[in-house]
Every structure is written in C-alpha cells, then in structure tokens.
Amino acid sequence: xxxxxxxxxxxxxxxxxxxxxxxIAMARMLEADAEVLAPYLTRLTGWLxxxxxxxxxxxxxxxxxxxxxxxxxxxxxGPARVTAVDISAQMLHRLNKQxxxxxxxxxxxxxEADLDxxxxxxxxxxPYDLVWAAAFLHHAADPARTLAQAFxxxxxxxxxxxxxxxxxxxxxxxxxxxxxxxxxxxxxxxxNTRPPRDWTGELMNxxxxxxxxxxxxxxxxxxxxxxxxxxxxxxxxxxxxxxxxDVLDADDLAVLDTLLDESRPHGIARRNDLSVSTTRTTWLxxxx
Ligand SMILES: C[S@@+](CC[C@H](N)C(=O)[O-])C[C@H]1O[C@@H](n2cnc3c(N)ncnc32)[C@H](O)[C@@H]1O
Numbered sequence: 001x002x003x004x005x006x007x008x009x010x011x012x013x014x015x016x017x018x019x020x021x022x023x024i025a026m027a028r029m030l031e032a033d034a035e036v037l038a039p040y041l042t043r044l045t046g047w048l049x050x051x052x053x054x055x056x057x058x059x060x061x062x063x064x065x066x067x068x069x070x071x072x073x074x075x076x077x078g079p080a081r082v083t084a085v086d087i088s089a090q091m092l093h094r095l096n097k098q099x100x101x102x103x104x105x106x107x108x109x110x111x112e113a114d115l116d117x118x119x120x121x122x123x124x125x126x127p128y129d130l131v132w133a134a135a136f137l138h139h140a141a142d143p144a145r146t147l148a149q150a151f152x153x154x155x156x157x158x159x160x161x162x163x164x165x166x167x168x169x170x171x172x173x174x175x176x177x178x179x180x181x182x183x184x185x186x187x188x189x190x191x192n193t194r195p196p197r198d199w200t201g202e203l204m205n206x207x208x209x210x211x212x213x214x215x216x217x218x219x220x221x222x223x224x225x226x227x228x229x230x231x232x233x234x235x236x237x238x239x240x241x242x243x244x245x246d247v248l249d250a251d252d253l254a255v256l257d258t259l260l261d262e263s264r265p266h267g268i269a270r271r272n273d274l275s276v277s278t279t280r281t282t283w284l285x286x287x288x
Contacts, residue, residue, distance in 0.1 A: 023090040027066040029239065030135075031094075032232035033169075034068030036225050036276060040218045041068070044163070044282060045076040048130070051211070051284065052159055056080055056129035060122070060153060062115060062146075063087075063136025067095030067108070073132060074104040082108045083125045085115060116141040119149045127155040134163040137199060147206035154287045160208060162283045166196040166215065168240070169278035171233040172259075176273070178266050179255035187256065190247040191240050199283050208285035215281045225276050233276070234260060234268045 034041060049055065055077050061070045064084035074082050086092050092110040099105040113121055115136075131154050140146040150160055168188060175181040203210050222229060241256055248256070262269050 023088045025235075027091055027094050029232075029235045030065045030068055032228055032235055034072070035228040036220070036232045037218060037278075038226075039220070039224070040216055040280070041072045044216065045072050047214070047282075048159070048161060048284075049076055052130060056159070058125060058128045058130075059083070060126065060128040060131045060150075061085065062131065062133040062150065063139060064095060064110075065091045065135075067091075067098055069132050069134045070095060070108050071098060071102055071104065073130070074099070074107050075102070077130075080107065080129075081125065083111060083122075083128075084108055085111045085113050085122060087112065087114050115146060115149075119153070122149075123153060126153045127158070128153050129155060129158045131158070131160045132163075133160070135165060137162055138164060138197070143199075143202055144205060147202055147208070151206045151208060151287060156287050158287050160203070160283075160285045160287070162199055162203070162285070163280055164197065164199070166279040166281055168192050169232075169236055169276050171229075171236070171268075171274050171276055173273050173275075176255075176259070176266070176271075178258060179251060183252055183255055186252055187237075187240050187244060187248060191243045196281070203283055203285045207287065209288055210283060210285050212284040213281060214284070215279055217277075217279050219275070219277045221275045222272060225274075229274055229276060230269045230271070233274050234262075237268065 057080050059073050059077065059080050059082045061073065061082055061084045064070050064086045067084055070082045070084040074080065084092065084095055089112050092112055095110055096105065099108040109125065111121060131150050137143050137146065154160055170184055172184045176183060200210050200213060238260060241260060244253060244256065258264050258266055259268055261267050
C-alpha cells in the first residue's frame with residue numbers, strides 16, 4: 001500500500017519521479033502549503049535568526065523544491081546568498097521565477113543535482129553557515145550518507161536545520177454534514193500509516209551536536225489561514241484520495257469525491273468550516 005508520509009509525498013518515492021507533471025502537482029502543493037502556513041515559516045526562520053549568531057551569509061537549501069524555504073531564508077537573512085539544490089529542473093524553474101518576482105534572484109543560485117550521488121559540485125559557494133533541509137531527508141536514499149555530506153559542507157560552528165512533517169494536515173470538522181462523521185480521521189488512518197521518524201540519532205552519528213528538536217503545532221482557522229486555504233485543502237485531499245481507492249470504505253470514498261467536486265454545494269471550495277492543523281518538527285544541529 002502507498003503511504004503518503006506527510007504532504008510532501010509518498011514516503012521515499014514521490015520526488016524521485018522525474019515526470020514533470022508530477023513535479024508540477026507537487027510544486028503547486030508546496031507553494032500552497034507555504035502560502036497558507038506563512039505564519040509558521042515566519043516563526044521557524046525567526047527562531048533560526050535567534051540562534052544563528054552571526055546571521056548566516058551562505059545558505060544551502062537541500063531538496064529546495066520550488067523554493068519556498070529558499071525565499072523565506074533570503075527574506076529573513078538580508079544579504080545572505082542561498083544555493084538551492086534539487087534534482088528537478090521543473091522545481092528549480094519555478095524557484096527562479098519566484099526569486100525574480102520577489103526581487104531576490106541575485107542572491108539565489110539554483111543547482112540541478114542528484115543529492116543521492118556524490119556531492120562534487122555542491123561545495124561551490126560554501127562552506128555554508130546554514131544548511132536547510134525541509135521535507136527532504138525522508139527522500140534521501142541513504143540519509144546517513146546525506147547527513148555526512150551535509151556535515152562536510154557546513155562550516156565548524158555552523159547550523160543544519162532539518163524539518164520534517166509529523167502529521168499530514170487536516171482541514172475538516174468531525175461532522176461535515178454528509179456521510180458518517182469522522183471521514184478525515186478514517187482517511188488518514190488508512191493512508192498515512194507510518195509514525196513520524198526521529199532524526200536525532202542520525203544527526204549525532206554524522207557528527208552534529210543536536211541543540212534542539214522543536215515541534216511546531218500549527219492550528220489556523222479559516223481567517224488566519226487566508227484565501228488560499230480551500231485550494232490548499234483540496235490539493236491535499238486530492239493527494240490522499242489518490243492513495244485511498246483500495247483502502248477506504250466505498251461510502252467514504254463517495255463522500256470524499258463529493259467534497260472534491262467543485263460544483264457541489266458540499267465541495268471544499270464552498271465550505272466555510274475549513275481550518276488547518278498539522279505538526280512539523282525541526283531538528284537544529286550544529287557542527288562542533
Ligand atoms: C517534498 S519536496 C520539499 C521541497 C521543499 N524543501 C519544501 O519544503 O517545500 C522534496 C524535494 O526533494 C527533491 N528531491 C528528491 N530526491 C532528490 C535527490 N535525490 N536529489 C535532489 N533533490 C531531490 C524533490 O525533487 C523535491 O523537490
């Protein structure tokens with residue numbers, strides 16, 4: 001069974017597919033994610049600004065995707081230069097467009113590379129003061145090797161921030177007015193069966209000192225989440241739907257399809273009872 005491990009894809013599988021269609025779908029989800037969860041990203045980068053002293057001037061974003069992290073970091077850390085690495089040309093193309101739109105293109109360099117292969121080109125621009133890996137480590141074929149290579153690229157005293165999602169976001173109230181109450185819980189129970197992973201041991205094995213492991217509990221109501229919430233909710237539920245066919249009861253599948261049908265009165269786009277809740281954890285590690 002496929003197990004969507006967090007919004008960022010089926011654990012260890014999606015993101016490696018090079019079909020540009022799937023990359024575009026993933027990029028749209030990540031962009032909507034960053035738009036809705038902007039208050040969380042602000043908190044996270046604000047925390048990094050408190051602990052990184054001096055402020056990082058050279059930043060490496062591993063598995064940058066369309067660059068929501070690179071952009072947040074470029075904004076947070078004024079003159080810093082960011083190197084964004086991803087295996088997907090499509091993701092990096094979107095990143096470059098966004099960087100230009102945000103006026104930071106001169107400070108973000110994109111590098112198309114497979115981080116599962118030797119990191120020959122990735123030293124350029126380093127050593128780095130901050131290495132950022134958001135929703136990426138679970139994609140790595142050999143996370144221990146990835147962390148060892150990251151260790152080599154960060155300067156002594158520099159930081160690595162690893163972020164992973166603990167739980168896929170939830171959007172619906174218990175009773176949505178159609179079908180049996182508890183649809184979303186059942187959907188998660190059958191499609192998202194892996195417990196969150198603790199990276200502390202791997203980080204220490206790679207030579208890092210783990211300074212913090214901080215869970216961010218994110219709870220935003222409709223107003224706080226802003227106008228992108230219905231779009232974001234629909235993208236996420238569509239992703240779960242694609243894994244639910246053989247594992248969710250037929251009556252629940254029918255209700256889910258009604259929710260995802262934009263023309264229906266109960267459809268996501270027309271609901272005013274949406275909210276978002278999710279948990280993400282960041283490990284803050286330092287190279288001694
Ligand atoms: C779930 S996305 C996260 C993107 C971004 N960090 C974010 O938080 O929005 C994972 C990214 O890792 C990239 N990726 C997966 N395997 C990779 C590899 N072996 N080398 C480089 N990038 C890879 C994918 O192309 C995808 O953009």
